[in-house]
Amino acid sequence: MFRTEGFMRRLPPLKSLQAFEAAARWLSFSKAADELFVTPAAISQQIKQLEGFLGIPLFHRMTRSVRLTEEAKTVLPLVTEGFDNLAEAVDRLKLEEKSGILTVSTVPTFAVKWLVHHLTGFSEKHPDIDVRLDASLDTRDFNRDGIDVSIRLGAGEYRGLHVSKIFDEEVSPVCSPKLLEGSFPLTSLKDLKSHRLLHVDWGSLTSQSPDWQMWAQAAGLDDVSVNRGPRFTVENMAIEAAINGDGVALVSHSAVVEDLKAGRLVRPFDLTVQSDLAYWLVCPHAHLRKAKVSAFCDWLLAEANQTPV
CATH class of the missing domain: 3.40.190.10 (Periplasmic binding protein-like II)
Structure with a gap:
């Protein structure tokens, strides 16, 4: 569907949708509470909030049970499918963090004369991560050039970035x-x-x-x-x-x-x-939260420590 600029979805709170979907599957507020690790009262409150947002009742509340209204029966499959799609998207993001292409910017000599001779060890240890070497004398921009981590030759003064010495x-x-x-x-x-x-x-x-x-x-x-x-x-x-x-x-x-x-x-x-020069491992602090970046950094520093130069 075509969306005009500035389009914004008007959605209810995610927690209330989650409470509704669980309670509707179980037809029980208490079982939904167990699944979501909250109290039945919290489930009830979240569903009331959702009903207020929608302006329609979702459950017929009886003394010891609940049953879905016709409107709720209609939308439940769509809500369940939505959560399934969201879970799949999260799983894909997690997989991307752990695998995929890792772009490493490095000075040419280090790439040709040291790194390529050791990369097989990293690939064997992390077969799901493919390394892309960007060999250049120019200092690359992490965001503009899509660089995950950089290996630089210098004095170690890289303000605002995470810096680890590879070796003197x-x-x-x-x-x-x-x-x-x-x-x-x-x-x-x-x-x-x-x-x-x-x-x-x-x-x-x-x-x-x-x-x-x-x-x-x-x-x-x-x-x-x-x-x-x-x-x-x-x-x-x-x-x-x-x-x-x-x-x-x-x-x-x-x-x-x-x-x-x-x-x-x-x-x-x-x-x-x-x-007074040294080789340094450099990246934005936020990049270390990527599993593939932290895996490469840990491996490289350990490899350099074990390799006499």
């Missing part, structure tokens, strides 16, 4: 194993002079970028020019360049866990530098 970030040099051999084998700090340095441009994420200058200072390396070499605005691009043997990249530990395991990369030096 440390950086260290990595390179292809083939750079340890050849004409200029990378075996000591001074050998960095003969190799291209790959830089990650962290942009405005932090005032103290974890860069080669910081690492060289911690290593006491003052005779190597650390400002040379290409810059990458996405950490994963620097990692891929290092895997290809194009140079030595200074990257975060969490981003290269799988590449180190597979032997695609090695750490030529043990020195690491703590970054």
